[in-house]
Amino acid sequence: MPDKKFRGISNLPVAIPDVPDAPTVSATNVGTSRAYNNGAATVTIASPTGGLPSSYSITTTPITTTTTATSSPVTLTGLTSATSYTVTATATNVSATGPATTSSSFTATTIPNAPTIGTFTDGGTGTTGTLSFTAPATGGSAITNYSYSTDSSTYTTLSPAQTTSPLSLTGLTVGTYSFSVKAINANGTSAASSTVSGTVITPTAFESIASATGTGASGTITFSSIPATYVALQIRGIVRCDSAFVAQGKIQITANGDSSALYAWHALEKTVTTNGINQTYIQAAESGFPFAGHQTDYFGSIILDINNYASTTQNKTFRMFNGFVIPSDAAYVSISSGLYRSTSALTSITLTSSSGNWTNKTQFALYGIKG
Amino acid sequence: MATATYEPIATTTLTTAAATITFSSIPGTYTDLRLVLVYKVSTVSSTPALQINSDTLGRYTKINTNGNGVAVSAASSIGQTSISLANQVDTTIPQIITVDIFNYASTTVKKPWLITTSEDRNTAGSVNFAAATYNQTTDYTTLNLSILYGGNYSIDTTATLYGILKA
Numbered sequence: 134m135p136d137k138k139f140r141g142i143s144n145l146p147v148a149i150p151d152v153p154d155a156p157t158v159s160a161t162n163v164g165t166s167r168a169y170n171n172g173a174a175t176v177t178i179a180s181p182t183g184g185l186p187s188s189y190s191i192t193t194t195p196i197t198t199t200t201t202a203t204s205s206p207v208t209l210t211g212l213t214s215a216t217s218y219t220v221t222a223t224a225t226n227v228s229a230t231g232p233a234t235t236s237s238s239f240t241a242t243t244i245p246n247a248p249t250i251g252t253f254t255d256g257g258t259g260t261t262g263t264l265s266f267t268a269p270a271t272g273g274s275a276i277t278n279y280s281y282s283t284d285s286s287t288y289t290t291l292s293p294a295q296t297t298s299p300l301s302l303t304g305l306t307v308g309t310y311s312f313s314v315k316a317i318n319a320n321g322t323s324a325a326s327s328t329v330s331g332t333v334i335t336p337t338a339f340e341s342i343a344s345a346t347g348t349g350a351s352g353t354i355t356f357s358s359i360p361a362t363y364v365a366l367q368i369r370g371i372v373r374c375d376s377a378f379v380a381q382g383k384i385q386i387t388a389n390g391d392s393s394a395l396y397a398w399h400a401l402e403k404t405v406t407t408n409g410i411n412q413t414y415i416q417a418a419e420s421g422f423p424f425a426g427h428q429t430d431y432f433g434s435i436i437l438d439i440n441n442y443a444s445t446t447q448n449k450t451f452r453m454f455n456g457f458v459i460p461s462d463a464a465y466v467s468i469s470s471g472l473y474r475s476t477s478a479l480t481s482i483t484l485t486s487s488s489g490n491w492t493n494k495t496q497f498a499l500y501g502i503k504g
Numbered sequence: 505m506a507t508a509t510y511e512p513i514a515t516t517t518l519t520t521a522a523a524t525i526t527f528s529s530i531p532g533t534y535t536d537l538r539l540v541l542v543y544k545v546s547t548v549s550s551t552p553a554l555q556i557n558s559d560t561l562g563r564y565t566k567i568n569t570n571g572n573g574v575a576v577s578a579a580s581s582i583g584q585t586s587i588s589l590a591n592q593v594d595t596t597i598p599q600i601i602t603v604d605i606f607n608y609a610s611t612t613v614k615k616p617w618l619i620t621t622s623e624d625r626n627t628a629g630s631v632n633f634a635a636a637t638y639n640q641t642t643d644y645t646t647l648n649l650s651i652l653y654g655g656n657y658s659i660d661t662t663a664t665l666y667g668i669l670k671a
Contacts, residue, residue: 339510341671344535369536369668371606371616403569403578430641434606434616456567456635457616464567464580466618466635494613498535498670500509 151184153224153231158191160220160237163208164320169272172212172241178205178222183231186224192233193218212241215273242273245316247324251298253312253331257340260306262333263299266314266326274318283310285328290317305333337503339367344498347491349375354491356499357481361443363501368439368482370497371432372422376489382421383487384435385414386471388449388479398451400469414485417453419467424489432494433457442479449473509669513537516663521546521656525649527665532609532643534667539603539647543661545593550655552593552601553586555648556638560585563639566619572630587636588652592623595658599623608644615644 156178163173178189189207191200196213212218219236251265264281278294281302291300300314309332316323340363345354352374359366374382387396392413399408400419409416422433435455441447451471458464473479484497511534516525530537543552555564562583569578570591581588589601604618614637621632638644649663 335511337510339668341509341669344670369604369606369670371613401569401576403567404576430612430614431637432606432613432616434604434618434635436604436618454618454620454633456618456633458565458567458580458635458637460565460582460637460639464565464582464635466567466569466578466633468569468633496535496607496670500668500670 150226150228152229153186153226154181154183155232155234156181156186156189156222156224158220158222158234158237160218160239162239162241164242164274166321167243169243169246169270169323170214171210172214172243173208173210174212174218174220174239174241176205176207176209176220176222178207181224181231184226184228186231187226189222189224190230191220191222193220214241214243214246215271216241240273242320244321245272245276245318245323246270248279248314248316248326250313250326250329252329253310254299255332255334257336259333259336260303262302262305262331264302264312264314264331265299268298269316269323272318272320274320276316276318278317280315280317280322282313282325285311285313285325288315307333307335340501340503342499342501344496347493347495349490349493352486352490353483354497355481355483359442359480359482359499360501361478363443364441364504365502366439366442367500367502368435368437368484368497369500370435370495372418372435372495373432373492374422374424374486374489375492376424376486378424378426382424382489383416384418384422385485385487386417386437386451387414387483387485388473388475389477389481390483391475395474397472397474398469400467402465402467415451415471415473417451417469417471418455419453419469421457421465422455423457423459427459427462431457431459439479439482444476445478446476448476449479511667513665513667515665518657518659518661521658523651523656525657525661525663527647527663528645530645530647530665531667532645533669534609535607535670536668537605537608537644538666538668539605540664540666541589541601541649541661542598543601543663544595544598544658545651545655546595546658547655548593548595549653550593551652552589552657553650553652554589554603555586555650556640556644557642557646558648559638559640564636565639566634566636568632568634570630570632572628586650586652587617587619589619590621590623591630591632592625592628594625597625605644610641611643612641614639614641
């Protein structure tokens with residue numbers, strides 16, 4: 134019999150468990166469908182040797198987070214996109230917390246951040262345009278494509294894929310839209326950019342290319358680097374020179390900087406016909422234009438058409454229509470043909486005042502006419 | 505890239521005869537205007553004419569050259585109450601007039617115009633080209649097509665106003 138004093142109390146030894154050894158940890162990025170800067174990882178912890186753990190403590194760096202779990206695997210969330218994390222874990226039981234595991238590393242990836250919208254530029258066709266944007270942070274996974282919307286509701290994924298700004302959009306119709314864009318990577322599609330209004334305009338066969346204004350210090354205006362994408366050109370202008378007196382001052386036209394005797398013109402000015410053959414320029418504005426001796430604020434005007442200007446096999450033909458009226462002073466009107474005997478494509482046109490400088494209200498505008 | 509330009513601003517097609525066609529509230533956003541008139545008139549004396557901003561004072565001047573298959577002539581008209589746009593009209597055959605008005609929105613220059621008129625009545629016809637101006641620096645916000653010497657523009661007369669925008 135046990136001693137009565139100790140009756141009911143076992144004298145068996147109490148079992149104190151061992152401290153758990155370092156667990157084995159494996160961390161894997163989730164990525165798919167994770168919102169930007171809300172990455173996730175799955176952390177799998179293998180039971181360590183030593184004492185049986187009752188919980189695990191998981192620590193991530195460099196952005197330190199500590200998670201306590203009682204089972205494996207464990208999902209970590211709220212991770213920063215495109216950041217490389219190191220994960221360590223310790224196991225704990227009633228005895229103590231064991232040593233930290235050997236670390237496991239991964240890079241948290243997510244969908245891209247939202248792009249920053251730029252501007253929409255009409256393509257001039259009635260169905261196309263370009264949409265600029267600033268590329269967003271990738272979320273740690275390369276951007277593979279973009280989608281766009283014209284109403285902030287339905288998004289069209291570009292096919293073939295486009296990854297640089299501006300995006301080339303097709304299949305549009307004439308109208309005004311609210312454009313937005315989303316970025317796509319292997320994890321999914323970003324939030325939408327803000328919107329920008331853009332208009333697809335009715336296509337036109339007549340486009341403005343460039344314009345120039347007189348300076349008052351030069352009698353020459355040149356349009357250069359003229360694109361060869363039209364079938365004809367038109368120059369429209371209002372003209373006046375600062376010369377004290379010009380006997381029906383003319384606009385002298387040369388092409389491609391060529392001042393050789395390859396030019397000709399024929400004109401009807403009021404009831405008088407004139408011409409020039411083998412000249413060093415085409416004489417436009419046969420009827421002249423206002424000069425300093427005329428009343429202020431009056432201008433001559435001219436419409437100059439140049440056909441087939443981009444041809445490399447044909448000579449270039451011109452048509453000029455111009456005139457001006459100043460009440461009780463001067464009135465002229467003329468229509469002229471012109472020729473530049475060169476098969477070179479016309480890439481520049483120079484308009485020169487026959488006397489004096491173009492005033493600072495003189496304006497020329499160059500237009501292209503499509504076929 | 506080049507900017508698209510040359511846009512229709514307004515078109516009027518008459519469904520009943522009218523003595524006037526007016527384009528008002530013209531936006532000042534273009535560089536030039538082009539007016540295209542394809543018309544018939546009710547009497548052979550009816551002559552299309554153009555005024556600016558409903559101004560009927562003697563502020564209009566024109567120089568015109570005309571060729572009719574027989575002779576070339578030129579004539580000036582100064583201080584008129586409108587710009588006459590035609591020489592020969594017809595009551596059944598449509599004729600065409602174009603008017604280019606440069607820098608119409610300027611408030612500092614007197615705007616130059618260029619006008620062409622194509623008139624063919626089979627047994628008679630002519631072609632005209634003219635320069636004109638309205639002797640004011642005010643911007644143009646209204647174009648008034650009227651009829652000189654009585655009568656109307658006939659049904660199906662169409663007037664279209666275009667805006668041309670420089671780069």
